[in-house]
C-alpha cells in the first residue's frame with residue numbers, strides 16, 4: 001500500500017466509545033449549573049425558568065395533547081415543504097447538470113432569484129396566501145430549493161470526466177451511465193445540499209410560524225409569550241433544537257449507509 | 269540516422285488476412301471461446317486539434333498478436349494515436365482498419381489512471397468490462413476468472429479505495445481483459461507506479477498477452493520497458509513514425525541483458541538526437 005493511501009484518512013469518523021460519553025459532560029454540567037442558579041435565585045425565574053420548570057411545563061402540555069399536536073403540525077409542514085422544495089431543486093439540478101440547453105435556459109434566472117432572501121418575502125406571501133398552510137409550505141419549499149439545486153448541479157458537473165469516458169468506452173447506455181457513474185458521483189455533494197437545506201428548513205419554519213400561524217411550535221411559543229409563560233417559550237426553543245438535531249442525525253445515517261464506499265466513512 | 273520506415277507490405281498483409289479470415293468467422297459465431305488478436309492497418313492517418321497538427325500521416329501495419337511499443341517525446345501524439353485506434357477521437361484523414369468488422373468488446377483501452385468506480389466493489393468494477401454481456405448469467409464467473417488471472421480474486425468484495433496503486437491497475441487490467449479483447453491499447457498504464465510494482469506489472473502484462481494472444485499497443489515513456497515487453501518499438505517524431513525497431517530477443521527476456529541494453533541505448537539516442545534538432 002502506498003504512503004498516500006495509508007496516511008490521509010480523516011480520523012473523526014471512528015471515535016472510541018469513551019469519547020461518545022465525553023461530549024455529554026458539558027451540556028449536563030450547564031443544565032446542572034442552570035438549575036442551581038435558578039433554585040438559589042441567582043437567575044430570576046422571570047428571566048430564565050429552572051430546567052425542572054421547563055420539564056414540568058413540557059409534561060403538562062404532553063398530558064393535554066397540545067405538545068404532540070403542535071410538534072406534529074410543525075413536523076408535517078417541515079417535511080412536506082422539504083419534499084416539495086427539495087424535489088423541485090433536485091429536478092432542476094439534474095436537468096441543468098445533464099443538459100446544456102436546460103442550463104442555458106434556466107440557470108441565470110435561478111441564480112438571480114437566489115439573491116432574494118426568502119424570508120424577505122414573508123409580507124408578500126401573507127398577502128398571497130394569508131396565514132394558510134400554503135404560506136408556510138411555500139416559504140419552506142423556497143428556502144430548501146436553492147441548497148439542493150446548487151449542490152445537485154455542482155455534484156453532477158464535477159463528476160470525474162475520465163469515469164464518464166470509461167463508462168462510454170465500456171458501452172454503458174445513457175441510463176446506465178447516469179445510474180452507475182453520474183448519480184453516485186454526485187451523491188456526496190447532494191448530501192451536503194440536504195444538510196444545508198435541513199438547517200434552512202427549520203429556520204424558515206420557526207420564523208413563519210412565529211409571524212403567521214395558528215398552530216405549530218412557533219405559534220405555541222408566541223401564545224406562551226402573550227401569557228408570560230416563559231417556561232413554555234424555553235420549551236419550544238429546546239424542542240426546535242432537538243428536532244433540528246434529529247433531522248441532521250437522520251441525514252447522517254442515510255449518508256453513512258449510501259456512501260459506505262467513501263474513504264471517509266470506512267471503518268478500519 | 270534514418271531507419272527504414274516500414275510501409276505496409278502488400279504480400280505479408282494479404283497473407284495475414286488469409287490466415288486470419290476463416291478463424292475469425294468461427295470466433296464470431298461462438299463467443300466467448302478463446303479469441304485471437306486482430307491485425308491493424310493504419311494508412312495516411314492525420315489528426316489536428318485546431319492549428320496544432322499532431323499526427324501528420326501515420327502508416328503502420330501491425331500483424332495479429334504482435335506486441336508494439338510506442339515511444340516519443342511528451343506531446344508528440346502518442347496518446348492521440350492510441351485514442352484514434354480505440355475510436356475515442358475522430359479521424360481527420362486516412363484510415364484505421366482491423367481487417368474485418370469489429371465489436372466494441374474487441375478493442376479495450378487501459379489508461380495511466382485506473383478509472384475504477386469508487387462506489388462499486390472490485391468484482392462489480394470488473395463486470396463493467398463485459399460491456400453488453402454484463403447482464404448474462406455467467407457475468408460473475410467471468411469477472412471472477414479475470415480477477416484470478418491478475419491475482420486479486422481475494423479482493424473481490426473490497427472497495428477500490430483500500431487497494432494500492434498497483435492493485436488498482438491490476439483490477440483495471442482485469443476489467444479490460446474480461447471481454448477477451450482482440451486488441452489491447454495501453455496508454456502509459458504503469459506510469460504512476462513505483463519501480464518494483466512496475467516490474468511485476470510488466471511480467472503480468474507479458475503473461476496475459478502470451479496466454480490470450482491479443483494484439484498489444486503500449487504507449488510508454490520508459491524505453492527499457494518498451495524493449496523488455498515489445499516485439500517492435502516505434503519512435504514517433506513530428507507526427508510521423510520516425511523509427512521502427514524490431515526487438516528479436518527471445519522470451520522470457522532477461523531484464524538488463526546486453527542485447528536489450530544495446531537496443532535501449534540506440535532508441536534513446538534517436539530520441540535525444542531529435543531533441544537536439546529542435
Ligand SMILES: Nc1ncnc2c1ncn2[C@@H]1O[C@H](COP(=O)(O)OP(=O)(O)O)[C@@H](O)[C@H]1O
Pocket residue numbers: 317320322340341342343344345346347348349
Ligand atoms: N482533446 C484535445 N484538444 C486539444 N489539443 C489536444 C487534445 N488532445 C491532445 N492535444 C494536443 O495534442 C498534442 C499531443 O498530445 P498527446 O497525444 O496527449 O501527446 P503524448 O501522449 O505523446 O504526450 C499535445 O500538444 C496536446 O496538447
Ligand SMILES: [Mg+2]
Pocket residue numbers: 346347348455
Ligand atoms: Mg500521453
